[in-house]
Amino acid sequence: MELNPDYLQIAATLDRERARGKVRGPLHGIPFLVKDNIGTKDKMETTAGSWSLLGSVVPRDAHVVTQLRDAGAVLLGKATLSEWADMRSNDYSEGFSARGGQARSPYNLVVNPGGSSTGSATSVAANQVAFAIGTETDGSVINPAMRNSLVGIKPTVGLTSRAGVIPETSHQDSIGTLARTFRDAVYALDAIYGVDKRDNYTLAQTGRVPTNGYSQFLATKSALKGARFGVPWSSFWHLSSPGQLTELTALISHLESLGATVVNGTEFPSAPLLVDPNGWNWDYGTTRGYANESEYTVVKVDFYNDIAAYLADLSNTDIRSLQDIVDYNIANAGSEGGLPGVHPAFASGQDGFLASLATGGVQDETYWQALGFIQKQSRDQGIDWALYNHGEPVDALLIPPDVAQSVQVAAMAGYPVVTVPVGLDEGSGMGYGIGLTASAWEEQKLVKLGSAIEDALKGTRWGRKAPGWRSYKERIIPVPF
Amino acid sequence: MRTSLFAAAAAFLPLLHPALADETSPAPTPEATPETIPISEIAILDNSTAQVIENPFPYEFPALWIEDDTVPTVARRYAHGKGCAVKNEKRTKRRNDDPFPMQSCNGYKLEEATIDQMQEWMARGKLSSVDIVLCYIRRIQQTDDYIRYEPYHSYPELMS
Numbered sequence: 001m002e003l004n005p006d007y008l009q010i011a012a013t014l015d016r017e018r019a020r021g022k023v024r025g026p027l028h029g030i031p032f033l034v035k036d037n038i039g040t041k042d043k044m045e046t047t048a049g050s051w052s053l054l055g056s057v058v059p060r061d062a063h064v065v066t067q068l069r070d071a072g073a074v075l076l077g078k079a080t081l082s083e084w085a086d087m088r089s090n091d092y093s094e095g096f097s098a099r100g101g102q103a104r105s106p107y108n109l110v111v112n113p114g115g116s117s118t119g120s121a122t123s124v125a126a127n128q129v130a131f132a133i134g135t136e137t138d139g140s141v142i143n144p145a146m147r148n149s150l151v152g153i154k155p156t157v158g159l160t161s162r163a164g165v166i167p168e169t170s171h172q173d174s175i176g177t178l179a180r181t182f183r184d185a186v187y188a189l190d191a192i193y194g195v196d197k198r199d200n201y202t203l204a205q206t207g208r209v210p211t212n213g214y215s216q217f218l219a220t221k222s223a224l225k226g227a228r229f230g231v232p233w234s235s236f237w238h239l240s241s242p243g244q245l246t247e248l249t250a251l252i253s254h255l256e257s258l259g260a261t262v263v264n265g266t267e268f269p270s271a272p273l274l275v276d277p278n279g280w281n282w283d284y285g286t287t288r289g290y291a292n293e294s295e296y297t298v299v300k301v302d303f304y305n306d307i308a309a310y311l312a313d314l315s316n317t318d319i320r321s322l323q324d325i326v327d328y329n330i331a332n333a334g335s336e337g338g339l340p341g342v343h344p345a346f347a348s349g350q351d352g353f354l355a356s357l358a359t360g361g362v363q364d365e366t367y368w369q370a371l372g373f374i375q376k377q378s379r380d381q382g383i384d385w386a387l388y389n390h391g392e393p394v395d396a397l398l399i400p401p402d403v404a405q406s407v408q409v410a411a412m413a414g415y416p417v418v419t420v421p422v423g424l425d426e427g428s429g430m431g432y433g434i435g436l437t438a439s440a441w442e443e444q445k446l447v448k449l450g451s452a453i454e455d456a457l458k459g460t461r462w463g464r465k466a467p468g469w470r471s472y473k474e475r476i477i478p479v480p481f
Numbered sequence: 482m483r484t485s486l487f488a489a490a491a492a493f494l495p496l497l498h499p500a501l502a503d504e505t506s507p508a509p510t511p512e513a514t515p516e517t518i519p520i521s522e523i524a525i526l527d528n529s530t531a532q533v534i535e536n537p538f539p540y541e542f543p544a545l546w547i548e549d550d551t552v553p554t555v556a557r558r559y560a561h562g563k564g565c566a567v568k569n570e571k572r573t574k575r576r577n578d579d580p581f582p583m584q585s586c587n588g589y590k591l592e593e594a595t596i597d598q599m600q601e602w603m604a605r606g607k608l609s610s611v612d613i614v615l616c617y618i619r620r621i622q623q624t625d626d627y628i629r630y631e632p633y634h635s636y637p638e639l640m641s
Contacts, residue, residue, distance in 0.1 A: 001629070003618075011610040018603060018610075029603055029610030030596055031617050074614055080629055104628045106581070122628050127583050127592050128621045130599065184596045466593075469580050472543065472627050 001036050001100040001119060003077040005043045011074050026187045026215075028072035033079040033132040035120050036100065037166035038062045038175070040075065048166045049083035049097020051335060052328040056317035062164030063199065064133060064175050064192040071191040079119030079132055085140060086116040087168050087303055087356070088329075089337075091348035093478030094118065098335050102345065102477050105148055106467030108429045110474050112481045114144030120178050121148040125431075125467055131179040131188045137168040137299070138282055138411040139404050141176035142419050142435065146401045149421040149431030149464045151185040151454070153177045154407075156440045157414035158204045160189075161196035167310055169302035170201065171371065172411050180464060182420065182451040186215045189443070208441040217447040221456035225259030227449055229436075230266030230386050230394035235275060236406040237399075244432050247423055248400060251434060251462055258456055263394055266386040268409065270377035280404035285370065292369035293377075295412050296355075304361035326353050344477045378413035384439055396442075396449050401435040410437045418450040421464040422457070429470045540623060543580030549573040581624055586616035 004010070014029045034040065037048040039058040047053040061069070069075065080100035082092065095103035095118035105113035106126040114121055117134025121144035124132050134141040136154045145152025153176050160175040167173055177188035190213035195202045210216065231237060231252070240248065256262050268274070273293065276284040285294025304322055311320050319325055329338025329350050337343025338350050359367075386397055399406035401419045410417045419433040434453065436446050457463040526532045538544040549572060583592035589608055591599075602608040 003621075007614055007618075008611065011614040015603075015609045015611055023604075026596055026600060028600070029613065030599060031610075031614050074610060076614065076617065101629055106624070106628050109627065119629065123621075126581075126620070126624050126628055127617075128624065129617055130594075130596055179596075180593060181595050187596050467581075468578075469543075469627070472580060 001049070001078045001080045001097075002044050004040075004075050007031070007074060007076050014072055014074065017072075024070070024072035025191075027068070027191055029074060030072075030130045031074040031076040032068065032188070033077050033120060033123055033129050034062075034065060034068075034075065035081050035117050035132070035134045036078040036097070037081060037085055037135060038065060038078075038133060039164035039166075040065050040078070042075075044078055045099075046078075046166070047099055048085065049081050049099050050325070050328075051098050051332060052319050052325050053314075053317065054099065056314045056319065058164065059313050059315070060164060063161035063196040065164070067192050067194065068133070068188075073191065076129055079117070079123055079134075081118055081120070081134075082116035082140075084353075085135060085137065085166070085168055086352075087137075087299075088350045088353045089346050089348045090351050091346075093345035094481065095122075095479065096345035096477065098337075102475075102479065104479070105430065106469055107148060107424065107431060108468070108470040110471040110476050110479060111428050111430060112147070112479050114147030114430075116140040117144050117176075117178065121145050121150055121152075124148070124178050124180060125150055131177060131184050133188065133192065134176055134178055135165060136174050136176055136411065137172045138295070139280070139407045141174075141178065142401050142407045142417050143404060145178045146419045146421070146433040146435075147430045149424070149433075149467075150178050150180060150419075151182045151421065151450070151464075152417075152419045153185050153189050153443075153446075154410075154417045155189065155193065155443055156205075156416045158199075158201035159193045159209065159416070159441070159443065161194070161199040161202050163196050163198035167303070167306035169299045170306055171298060171302060171375075172414060174414075182418075182447075182454045183215065183218055185418075186213075186218060186447055186451070189447075190215055205441065210444065214443055214447045217444050218451045219448045219455070221258050221452050223448055223452035224255055224456060227260045227452070228394040229255070229260055229262045229449075230389055230397045231262060231264045232267050232271075232386050232397055232399065232406075233265050235268040235271040235386075236403045239275075239277065239403045239405065240400045241402070241425070243426050244400065244402060247462070248434060251422060251457070252398065254460065255453065255456060262398070263389060263392075266389050266394060266397060268382045268386055270381035270385075270409075274374075274377055274382065274409055274412070275405045280408060282408065285373070292366045293373045294370055295374050295408070297367060297370035298374060300356040301359045301361055301363055301367045303356045304359055308361070322353060322357050326350060326357055329353070347478065374412040375414075378409045379415070379439075382409050383413055383415055383437060387439060395445050396436045396438045399435040399437055400432075402432045406435065406437075413440075415440055416443050416446055418446045420450055420454050420457070422462045424465050424468070429468050431465065539580075539582050540584045540619075543627075544577045545580075546574040547577040549575035581627075583620055583623075584616070587612055591616050591620075 039062040080103040083097035094115040095113040103118040120132035120134035125148035141154045179185035283296035329336040337346030340349035
């Protein structure tokens with residue numbers, strides 16, 4: 001979306017340091033992008049893709065940005081995203097923001113490129129940078145990483161600081177990494193995790209994380225010997241497309257041939273309550289008639305309050321509340337589509353914002369019940385239950401990330417997810433992958449097993465594929481899901 | 482004739498520092514005479530020929546068509562009859578299925594390179610971070626009009 005005017009000087013300074021014998025780490029001199037909802041206190045804007053925040057001045061770098069600068073990486077620019085990280089509308093063009101335009105995948109330029117960390121994925125996949133940082137509330141790192149044949153890591157909520165990042169809900173927001181290889185994604189993760197006094201969720205990691213990074217856990221396929229995986233078949237896998245199912249089940253057999261134990265049927269007792277069989281739906285509780293069992297109930301209320309807290313820290317702006325943003329989008333409907341049916345990328349206008357506005361941020365009984373419900377069902381009655389496997393625990397669960405509901409449960413739980421690229425969908429040419437999830441703070445396992453799987457795919461027909469640039473001369477908006 | 486981006490960038494750096502270092506009292510500009518006009522290392526594109534590229538493929542523009550090298554020449558020769566010499570043989574064209582190849586970076590394959598690989602090149606003095614960054618900028622220039630509709634351009638302030 002925007003190039004850092006200082007990129008040349010930053011790179012030259014790092015070269016000079018290296019010449020004097022100082023190399024800060026594996027990221028020294030390596031160019032990267034951050035998603036435009038991540039604050040940078042430099043010459044670049046931080047707008048979440050919205051014109052309403054153009055010219056706003058952040059008080060300081062987001063914590064993860066400071067960490068990456070300190071690691072010696074070169075901040076090349078801001079990556080496009082779906083505006084406001086998919087919060088504003090429920091019928092929209094993925095990867096579109098008013099300021100950034102339509103981001104498209106180099107795999108197929110006329111379909112959903114993945115999102116909301118779209119540019120973070122498409123730029124890495126197209127070899128524009130070495131790695132990128134994205135954010136995920138529900139699928140927004142894993143989905144675009146997978147669709148662009150990348151490795152994506154969405155850490156436990158609280159492993160990476162959300163301070164200085166435009167929020168959606170503090171209960172589920174996580175800052176993650178996207179790269180072409182697992183090792184690259186972990187190098188980036190190593191740089192951005194850690195305690196930050198400005199995000200008290202990060203205090204929860206104390207004593208639960210390695211002191212010197214996760215890259216020490218990167219492994220080869222030999223780590224699959226004796227590894228135990230659970231497959232929540234009827235919870236998610238049966239919702240996969242037939243083509244992907246054929247490939248992924250063959251892949252799982254391949255892992256077994258390398259010594260892994262795969263336990264089929266490690267199910268989620270909560271699946272009927274959480275998994276909408278018709279497709280990803282973060283308001284499934286309401287669909288079933290119970291607003292106090294819905295993820296969206298929590299998100300709507302949290303966004304109202306969390307965005308006000310973020311805006312309060314800005315200077316040089318008149319935008320101080322969700323109401324201000326909503327008003328701006330209506331006053332500037334031609335570019336921002338604040339009314340339904342005006343802007344092709346925002347067919348439903350800003351109905352997500354309006355829903356959040358209607359809550360007034362009130363944390364009423366329905367809200368608290370919903371929060372308790374989604375956390376308990378996704379954790380105790382979900383991932384942790386499946387991992388425990390009736391007393392014969394498995395190390396991690398294999399999930400199909402293209403079935404977005406699988407990543408959604410981990411999102412509600414605040415648990416970590418990784419995706420490893422497997423192949424390209426025969427219909428669309430878009431990437432799909434295999435995912436792993438485990439319990440909170442178990443990134444160690446995901447790094448070890450995810451990298452082992454990536455290594456196991458080498459020499460097979462599976463793995464990361466180069467972009468095919470399908471329909472590169474076309475420019476439709478919206479891009480269909 | 483175009484010089485490499487790297488010489489251009491290297492030349493810009495000394496120009497940047499004096500401009501940025503002293504914004505309050507700029508140095509007085511002496512009258513420009515042939516002896517005092519600064520000579521920089523940036524390539525001289527001083528006439529229309531030098532500024533023009535005859536063949537912008539494959540890196541500046543994605544080629545729609547490429548030579549169809551799948552049709553063997555022997556078959557084409559015989560199609561004209563035995564003993565006929567084939568003059569001005571034109572190859573058939575086919576649609577290009579690789580429209581965005583990535584140019585190598587000072588001779589090194591940056592496309593799909595890992596972070597470790599880049600570190601090794603930098604450690605051995607083969608590529609600098611500036612080199613890598615400029616190669617990525619070149620790649621962004623090549624591809625960004627396709628994978629992102631860019632309503633405006635934001636390029637570094639090379640001349641502040």
